Amino acid sequence: MPSQSACRVEIERLHEAFVEWYTGTIEPAEFDRIDGALGADFEMITPAGDRRSRDAVLDSIRRAHGREGQGEFDIEIRNVELRQVIDSAAAVRYEEWQETQGDTTARISTALLREAASAPGGLLWLDLHETSLE
Numbered sequence: 001m002p003s004q005s006a007c008r009v010e011i012e013r014l015h016e017a018f019v020e021w022y023t024g025t026i027e028p029a030e031f032d033r034i035d036g037a038l039g040a041d042f043e044m045i046t047p048a049g050d051r052r053s054r055d056a057v058l059d060s061i062r063r064a065h066g067r068e069g070q071g072e073f074d075i076e077i078r079n080v081e082l083r084q085v086i087d088s089a090a091a092v093r094y095e096e097w098q099e100t101q102g103d104t105t106a107r108i109s110t111a112l113l114r115e116a117a118s119a120p121g122g123l124l125w126l127d128l129h130e131t132s133l134e
Contacts, residue, residue, distance in 0.1 A: 002090040002115055002123060004082040010113060010123040011094055015075045022073050024066025034061060037119055039126045047107050047132040074099045088115040095133065106133040
């Protein structure tokens with residue numbers, strides 16, 4: 001049964017990998033840190049309301065390797081809240097604050113995570129829905 005602490009650690013772990021990927025501080029060979037975290041049927045709803053499959057999300061991330069300069073991009077995770085736990089799965093809500101070259105954007109995200117020994121952080125991302133914050 002996933003705990004709030006385990007979910008927070010996984011959310012922060014994956015977003016740290018995103019920062020390292022986008023700033024090019026990890027090598028392309030380390031993409032499995034991101035790839036392995038998303039379940040086979042993972043789907044994302046973007047803040048604009050677009051539905052993206054696992055493959056579309058991963059392709060977009062893969063193409064963005066090193067697009068940001070070191071120190072010019074960061075993500076801060078805030079207010080992680082465990083909303084529901086059913087067996088080995090948890091619905092989690094959190095805020096994601098991104099800073100890119102002095103510009104800050106924020107979104108509230110709801111993710112469905114499931115325990116999986118094969119996932120890099122022990123939790124597999126099954127679904128993600130993001131909404132922009134003002």
